Amino acid sequence: MIKLENLSKTYAKSGTKAVDGLSLEIRDGEIFGFLGPNGAGKTTTIKMLTGVLKPDEGRIEIGGVDMGSDPLAAKSGFGLVGDNPELFNKLRAREYLNFVADVYLVPDGLRRERVSSLASRFKIEDVLSSSIGSFSRGMKQKLCVVASLLHDPAAWILDEPMVGLDPQAAFDLKELMRERAASGKLVLFSTHVMEVAERICDRIAIINKGRILFIGTIPELRAREGEIGDSLESLFLELVEDSDEAALR
Numbered sequence: 001m002i003k004l005e006n007l008s009k010t011y012a013k014s015g016t017k018a019v020d021g022l023s024l025e026i027r028d029g030e031i032f033g034f035l036g037p038n039g040a041g042k043t044t045t046i047k048m049l050t051g052v053l054k055p056d057e058g059r060i061e062i063g064g065v066d067m068g069s070d071p072l073a074a075k076s077g078f079g080l081v082g083d084n085p086e087l088f089n090k091l092r093a094r095e096y097l098n099f100v101a102d103v104y105l106v107p108d109g110l111r112r113e114r115v116s117s118l119a120s121r122f123k124i125e126d127v128l129s130s131s132i133g134s135f136s137r138g139m140k141q142k143l144c145v146v147a148s149l150l151h152d153p154a155a156w157i158l159d160e161p162m163v164g165l166d167p168q169a170a171f172d173l174k175e176l177m178r179e180r181a182a183s184g185k186l187v188l189f190s191t192h193v194m195e196v197a198e199r200i201c202d203r204i205a206i207i208n209k210g211r212i213l214f215i216g217t218i219p220e221l222r223a224r225e226g227e228i229g230d231s232l233e234s235l236f237l238e239l240v241e242d243s244d245e246a247a248l249r
C-alpha cells in the first residue's frame with residue numbers, strides 16, 4: 001500500500017508549483033495508472049514518493065513505513081524504473097545488476113535465479129557481459145526493469161515505462177505488471193498514453209498542473225464524464241481542457 005498525503009513541491013529555480021496538495025492511496029494487488037499531459041507533475045510526484053526529491057509539504061507512506069522518518073526501510077519496499085534509463089556506461093550489464101543486488105542485500109542463489117529469469121524474459125541474457133554504454137535506449141530500459149525487480153519488491157513504480165520499448169518488450173512488460181498485481185503486489189506507473197492505461201489499469205488518477213482531477217476506475221470516469229462510446233482519450237482531453245480553463249478564470 002502506498003499513501004500520499006497532501007504532497008506539494010515548488011521548484012525554486014523556476015518557481016513552478018509542480019505538485020499541489022496531492023493525496024492518493026494505492027492498494028496492494030492493483031495496477032494503478034498515473035495519467036497526465038507533459039508537465040502535469042507525474043515525474044515530480046514519483047520522485048518525491050521514491051525519496052529522490054524531498055517534498056515541501058506532505059507525507060509519504062510505503063508498505064506502512066513513513067518515508068520521512070525511516071527512508072531506508074521505505075525505500076527497500078519498492079522497485080523503481082525511472083523516466084531516464086541513463087546508467088553507468090562503463091559497467092557491464094551483469095556488473096550493474098550485481099551492484100543493485102548488493103545494495104538490496106539479495107542473497108546469491110536468489111540473485112542468480114532472478115537475473116537469469118528476468119534477463120531471459122526481456123531478452124537481454126546474451127548481452128549481460130557487454131558494457132551498458134553500447135546499449136540502445138530500449139536495452140537500457142529493459143536493464144532498468146530487470147534491476148528494479150531483483151529484490152522482488154512489494155511495490156513496483158515505473159515512470160513512463162513504455163517509452164523506447166519495442167512492441168514485444170512493451171507486451172512482456174504489461175504481462176509482468178499483470179502477474180505481479182495478480183500475486184497481490186502493487187504496480188504504479190505513469191503514462192501519457194491512454195491506450196496503455198485503458199488496457200491494463202485497475203484504477204487511474206488523472207493529474208494536470210500538479211492537481212488530481214479524477215481518481216477511480218475507467219468505467220467510473222465514463223459514468224461521470226462521458227457518453228457511451230467516448231474513448232478514454234477524449235474523456236482525458238476534456239477533463240484536462242476544463243481544468244486549464246478553470247485555472248484561467
Ligand SMILES: Nc1ncnc2c1ncn2[C@@H]1O[C@H](COP(=O)(O)OP(=O)(O)O)[C@@H](O)[C@H]1O
Pocket residue numbers: 011013014016017018036037038039040041042043044045
Ligand atoms: N528540475 C526542474 N526544475 C524546474 N522545474 C521543473 C523541474 N522538473 C520539472 N519541472 C517543472 O515542473 C512541472 C512538472 O514536471 P514533471 O513532474 O516532469 O511533469 P510530467 O512528468 O508529468 O511531465 C513542469 O512545469 C516542469 O517544467
Ligand SMILES: [Mg+2]
Pocket residue numbers: 042043044083159160
Ligand atoms: Mg515525466
